[in-house]
Amino acid sequence: MNLIASLSRHITSGKLEELTLTTNGSQLSKYAQQLADNGVKRLNVSLDTLDREKFKKLRVGAILTKC
Structure with missing residues (x-):
């Protein structure tokens, strides 16, 4: 989360419009x-698949669980 906090300072300075x-x-x-x-207004959620x-x-070794 340090990266997000670090980038968010650019929003208040006006260097970034959106994070x-x-x-x-x-x-x-x-x-x-x-x-x-920290000013994140938009999220893109990327899914490989919902088919087990x-x-x-x-994703060999990973586990697909229900949220």
């Missing part, structure tokens, strides 16, 4: 408030 983030969402519930507090069999092939 966006692309994520797989796996840690989103943990960091959502910090992201909002395809996921196993794409």
Whole structure:
């Protein structure tokens, strides 16, 4: 989160108009408030697949869970 906090200072200085983030969402519930507090106004959530069999092939060793 230090990177987000560091980048957010550029919003208040006017060097950045907007701070966006692309994520797989796996840690989103943990960091959502910090992201909002640091000026992130837009999130892009990128998913490989919701199909368990395809996921196993794409992400060997990872576990697809329901949120």
